[in-house]
Amino acid sequence: xxxxxxxxxxxxxxxxxxxxxxxxxxxxxxxxxxxxxxxxxxxxxxxxxxxxxxxxxxxxxxxxxxxxxxxxxxxxxxxxxxxxxxxxxxxxxxxxxxxxxxxxxxxxxxxxx
Amino acid sequence: xxxxxxxxxxxxxxxxxxxxxxxxxxxxxxxxxxxxxxxxxxxxxxxxxxxxxxxxxxxxxxxxxxxxxxxxxxxxxxxxxxxxxxxxxxxxxxxxxxxxxxxxxxxxxxxxx
Numbered sequence: 001x002x003x004x005x006x007x008x009x010x011x012x013x014x015x016x017x018x019x020x021x022x023x024x025x026x027x028x029x030x031x032x033x034x035x036x037x038x039x040x041x042x043x044x045x046x047x048x049x050x051x052x053x054x055x056x057x058x059x060x061x062x063x064x065x066x067x068x069x070x071x072x073x074x075x076x077x078x079x080x081x082x083x084x085x086x087x088x089x090x091x092x093x094x095x096x097x098x099x100x101x102x103x104x105x106x107x108x109x110x111x112x113x
Numbered sequence: 114x115x116x117x118x119x120x121x122x123x124x125x126x127x128x129x130x131x132x133x134x135x136x137x138x139x140x141x142x143x144x145x146x147x148x149x150x151x152x153x154x155x156x157x158x159x160x161x162x163x164x165x166x167x168x169x170x171x172x173x174x175x176x177x178x179x180x181x182x183x184x185x186x187x188x189x190x191x192x193x194x195x196x197x198x199x200x201x202x203x204x205x206x207x208x209x210x211x212x213x214x215x216x217x218x219x220x221x222x223x224x225x226x
Contacts (some may be wrong), residue, residue, distance in 0.1 A: 004156075033214070042202065042218035043157075058213075090156055094214075101147055102214050104156035 003027075006091050006105035013112050019078040021108050023091030029103075030096040032074035034058075034066065037088040037107070049074055050096065081112045115140045119203045119217035126193055126224050134188040134220045136177075136203035144205040146170075146179050146186040151200045151219070160188075160201070193224045 007022035025032065031050050035043040035058075045058030047066040055066050063085060067075045074093075078085055088109050092102040120135040138144065145164045149157040161170030166181035175190045186203060203217040 035216075040218060043216040045213065045215075048213060092157075092214075101159040101162055104149075104158065106156045 004091055004093055004103050004105040006108050008108050009106065011108060011110045013081050013110065015082060015112055017081050019081050019110070021076040021089055021110070023074045023076070023105055024072055025093040025103070026072065027093060027103065028071070029093035031094045032068065033092040033102065034074065034076045035090045035092065036060070037090055043090065046076065083112050086110060086112045115144065115205060115207050115215045117203050117205055117215055117217035119220055121218070122221040124220060124222050126222070128195055128224055128226050129192045132188070132190040132193045132222070134201055134222070136186045136188065136217060138184050138186065138203075138205050140205055140207055142207070144207050146177070147204040147206070148175070148177055148186070148188050149202040149204060151202065153199070157202060193222070195224045195226055198222055198224045
């Protein structure tokens with residue numbers, strides 16, 4: 001069974017902390033994505049990566065950074081967590097070829113207090 | 114840029130009712146179109162897809178037809194079940210580089226017995 005695995009289902013962090021969200025995929029996909037999901041706003045793309053060490057900003061990159069040192073792993077970093085970053089974070093991956101769907105992890109519910 | 118607009122929810126239906134969730138899109142070129150479903154407490158999973166004009170995607174009794182002339186990809190099911198209660202997302206994968214996926218805001222469906 002193909003899998004995208006996020007390291008935590010639930011996280012509670014304090015304002016100002018540095019937070020790492022980890023995502024691993026076992027499908028040898030080139031593309032990996034980080035989205036945040038908020039009620040009424042759908043999924044908004046934070047960053048995506050199309051190859052190792054390559055990254056592109058999505059629609060809402062402010063306050064976030066990413067790291068992709070290995071093909072299977074894509075990390076989202078909150079440099080200094082703030083309460084407005086409380087959200088559900090979803091990782092996804094896909095093949096580089098057109099028309100292929102993205103596969104999603106189960107999500108990480110992050111609460112910043 | 115690319116965008117997806119889908120009808121706002123929540124949608125409440127009785128079991129065995131007919132379902133339509135409207136979705137329209139704006140994109141350059143020839144995007145691929147998707148419907149994803151998110152069950153409570155889970156990540157997104159692909160429901161169906163269509164990759165070119167007039168294609169019909171179908172799965173689990175759900176259908177959607179890629180209509181280029183109306184830039185639409187409406188989701189339909191003839192007889193919904195309680196187990197179909199979930200949030201449904203319309204999405205497109207642009208024809209530009211890196212297959213960035215753009216999502217609508219999601220439509221919550223509740224089916225009551």
